[in-house]
Amino acid sequence: MSAAGFLEKLLDGAEVIWKPLGDVAQYSTTRIGSDQLDESNYVGVDNLLQYRAGRIDSDYIPTSGNVTEFNKGDVLIGNIRPYLRKIWQADRRGGTNGDVLVVHPIDPVLNSRYLFQVLTDEKFFEYNIQHSKGAKMPRGSKHHILQYLVPIPCPDDPEKSLSIQGEIVRILDSFTELTAKLTAELTAELKLRKKQYDHYRNWLLSFEGGEAEWKPLHEIGEFIRGKRFTKADYVDDGVGAIHYGEIYTHYGVFTHKTYSKIRSDMASSLRYAKPNDVVIAGVSETVEDVGKAVAWLGKEEVAIHDDSYAFRHNMNPKFIAYAMQTDSFHNQKAKYVSSGKIKRLLIDGVKNVRLPVPYPDDPTKSLQEQTRIVAILDTFDALTTSISEGLPREIKLREKQYAYYRDQLLSFSKPEAEAA
Structure with a gap:
């Protein structure tokens, strides 16, 4: 039946x-x-x-x-x-x-x-x-x-x-x-994998015994704040955009595609993340979520919301995104988050947060080391996310x-x- x-x-004919x-x-x-x-x-x-x-x-x-x-x-x-x-x-x-x-x-x-x-x-x-x-x-x-x-x-x-x-x-x-x-x-297995992965990522990016200098973000690159757009500006076909809310929904180390489009006639008034920039959420409901980041690896520029920042730099973008997931970054960042109901990054303070730069005096060797670490973390990240994305x-x-x-x-x- x-x-x-x-x-x-x-119901057997009963009234509803x-x-x-x-x-x-x-x-x-x-x-x-x-x-x-x-x-x-x-x-x-x-x-x-x-x-x-x-x-x-x-x-x-x-x-x-x-x-x-x-x-x-x-x-x-x-x-x-x-x-x-x-x-x-x-x-x-x-x-x-x-x-x-x-x-x-x-x-x-x-x-x-x-x-x-x-x-x-x-x-x-x-x-x-x-x-x-x-x-x-x-x-x-x-x-x-x-x-x-x-x-x-x-x-x-x-x-x-x-x-x-x-x-x-x-x-x-x-x-x-x-x-x-x-x-x-499934959740228990995922939680265990994530705990192991987080521990390893924190250890690998601590550079204990390794050659690295911890530099403030303002020495590594610059922050570019996006321009405002609203829900009414979304269209089916227009300028590719990343809204800060999408960073939470699609949170990860990198992304190749956008999930929103903004009216083309607004193009000149928008601000953009360039390929290899790291896009950072500037507001959230929690201290943990504010400051989450994705490396933009698309081939074109992408518009960013005014509650987001593009971080422009000369390092491996995925290395920076991984470093921004560590306990070290979150502990430093927490000092520069507003105390209101909606949490906001105090960007002038966040500029002083330090990230590790391996072999800072040898740019070629530094990028090689960053690439090596990214490859390792990519493997762990794939193992951790595969179970949640591929539900049985x-x-x-x-x-x-x-x-x-x-x-x-x-x-x-x-x-x-x-x-x-």
């Missing part, structure tokens, strides 16, 4: 009423003290994983004041960059910040897990993206989210309604559980099945007036 047929049999989310749930209005939080129950937007993948423990915990409380069963939705589809149902009590919406069910004829499945559906994220506001760092509209329609089967018979919701949850959770187990195994076929299949059944089991018919 198809999922749609199963749903029809499950579509209620605004705000009628069956509300945003959390309670607070929790920072003294009750730890890495396992503080969930900031950075601890919510993209594409419905759950959460991870936090590296940051507030040390004073109160934050928004969540309780077991509440649904947490990342409200920055809704297109990342960050969502998690709390299995514990804890706290979060203003960048995460805590949706608390209040209707007794509503299974909290059923609500989570409704809000995990692609239809909700498409709706949330459609109503989000802001070009640089879009946010979901809290007002519109509460207007999102939630299907409640058989609302006048609470026992039957909860039974129907529970059966839908049982089926969808079976897919969720299997996918989660497979993904957990079974996990992909399970995710596809889960999405199909979720869509089918939540495809209740709307009255014509509501569907319009």
Whole structure:
């Protein structure tokens, strides 16, 4: 029997009423003290994983004041960059910040897990993206989210309604559980590989016992800040561009292609990264992400956003990009990041951050050594990223099945007036 047929049999002619989310749930209005939080129950937007993948423990915990409380069963939705589809149902009590919406069910004829499945559906994220506001760092509209329609089967018979919701949850959770187990195994292996790789990269670029001079960035090259463009300037065919947000999404050592195009009539007003420049994100939500960099290895110049910088130099661009991933770089950089909600690189300070330059008195030998190190790190990087980019076929299949059944089991018919 198809999922749609199963749903029809499950309903057995029962009425379905579509209620605004705000009628069956509300945003959390309670607070929790920072003294009750730890890495396992503080969930900031950075601890919510993209594409419905759950959460991870936090590296940051507030040390004073109160934050928004969540309780077991509440649904947490990342409200920055809704297109990342960050969502998690709390299995514990804890706290979060203003960048995460805590949706608390209040209707007794509503299974909290059923609500989570409704809000995990692609239809909700498409709706949330459609109503989000802001070009640089879009946010979901809290007002519109509460207007999102939630299907409640058989609302006048609470026992039957909860039974129907529970059966839908049982089926969808079976897919969720299997996918989660497979993904957990993958994540554990990836985490181990990444830890080993990070340790080796830090050691290799520390030049312990090797011949290198640690030079400030302003002696190695120059920073060129990009020019502003907005979401409205994007086109299908125009000037290639790198937005700072794409550096996070496609973060790596290098890139050969752009993911955005800007209107051609703006070409003369833009600023560009040249081939072999390193493009650096100048803003982010976290100290860790601000300053992330990619080496631009395309054949043409590429426009950069005014919250990004092109670093122009005479070294191996991938060597610099790798060096900007080390603990040494991040520890130095942290002193030159603004303390506001949105973190910004204080570029006049960052110019003093030092990177290693091997054999500084012999340019030819220096480039040879840089190339040698890049080749080694390329191999490790490929081993680390291959497992995350090439998800096992079974996990992909399970995710596809889960999405199909979720869509089918939540495809209740709307009255014509509501569907319009």
